[in-house]
Amino acid sequence: MRLLGAILLLCFSCSARAELTIEITGAGEHQIPISLVRFAGEEQMGAQAVSSVVSNDLLRTGLFKMIDPAGKLPHEPGEVNYVEWPGVEALIIGQVRPLDGGRTEVRFRLLDMVRRTELIGLAVTAKNEQIRAIGHRIADLVYEKLTGSPGVFSTRIAYVNREGRKYRLVVADSDGYGEQTLLALNEPIMSPAWSPDGSQLAYVSFERGHATIFVQSLLTSQRSMLADFSGSNSAPAWSPDGKQLAMVLSRDGSSQLYIVRSDGKDLHRITFSETIDTEPVFSPDGKFLLFTSDRGGSAQIYRVPVEGGHAERLTFEGANNFSPRFSPDGKSFVFSHFVDGVFYIAVQDFANQQMQVLTGGGWEKKPSFAPNGKLVLFATESQGRGILATVSSDGRVKQKMVAQRGDIREPIWGPFLK
């Protein structure tokens, strides 16, 4: 609470492997005071230490207040003197031990400092290069235990990085580390979309001279063409069961919504307007599509049953509204709200139809919810460069992730991995 409105700057540039600088502003309404003791065996390590990954993950949510251990160095529950930690509700301790064969063992415990009990204890071993993944997993467990919602630190994000005419389709950890380039082209790449199981990405590529849709496996990197009709083939979106994709084709004139099976068969048209219909996205129950259309004279968000039929206009505020995405519980949707020449990220509740602007405005585009619904990832700009940003779904905590090169565009948060 005392940190409310304060600005925290976490600079990872001290690490040689740093890819992003992360800046956090704001804080949650009810911050949980916790403490983390650097794990035994990590004394010589920097930002790559497991305990640093855990600490940074938790800090980025804005839901926790990190209290300095002030020199105390317990690594086992028996070493914790509970009376020495006033005001601390939970304590994270652990040990890291190198094993033979390039592996590392990490043991960690989460202690309830009020009830003086152990909430979680875990020992895992992993290859040295997967050490950050262990940190994210621990952060997920701590987050879920302390907030009641599943953590999203182990999930991945996808985006497009543009440097001059070079475009890369990139998948990275939720904190921006561990970038993997799936595709590099000298032609535009747009609109990556995760399959529901996180194993595939659909996207738009201009490598054939016009916009066509590809589907690519993250495991094998194998890819196949989903749609290559005349005109533009774009805006792929998976159905919740992964068996179908909605997409946009302009083969019959103006851009319209279609649904096709993931094997490319059984193509059928959903909308029949003479205007632009684009950016379809399935509702979590698979019954509806949200999409952007200018059928009313300006670009706004509409909802239509997946079998087609009457499309209901949902947004009325601002000059234009674009790029809708459902919240994971299906109760609201997030979108890019354009008014007076400025793009904002906004969320609207289906039940009361109230729109809430979450951000301060700028070139803020392409929002998507984290799979736990607590954060929204979007593209914005800082000092003339396209960057990633997140905002908590209540608008309180904002975070910018500045990459060291290129413009980041078209981000989308991936699903929970099973």
Next chain:
Amino acid sequence: MKKIILSILLVNLLAACATQKPKETASEPAAAPAATQAADTGTAQAAQTTTAADAAAAAAAAAAAAVPEVRSVYFPFDVDAVQEADRATVQKHGEYLGKNKDVKVRVEGNADERGSTEYNLALGQRRANNVKKMLILSGAAASQIETVSYGEEKPRCTEHNESCWSQNRRADIVYLSK
């Protein structure tokens, strides 16, 4: 001023073409980009190009032949209809294509960055489609024209201001070599 110079250029070229066979005109696209760009970026350059074209004398002018020189049309924000001021430009291309049935073009639609990438892709496609329709009404056959949209992905100008955006809200008629 720009329009006057371009008109003179067009008249010259049209005059030159009257004596040319269509086949020689179709192999010309390489000379087009400089002239197109000059037309977009301002009077001074357009004038220079005219001078250059004059200097290159009959050879260049003859090679350029009947392909209309102005190959870009511009649109207001979030509008996809060909503007009144550009109708004549598009009609000239349509008439040319009507007389040269072996010539093919690609109409490339573009949009400024104010919108989502997908909306702008759709908007660029509508701009290209509308230019195509007008080309057909002016004498071209549908089979001579392909359309493509680059949306906001291939901006000619990348700053966040109207002078940039106005250059990016554009459809280009690109002559394809056989």
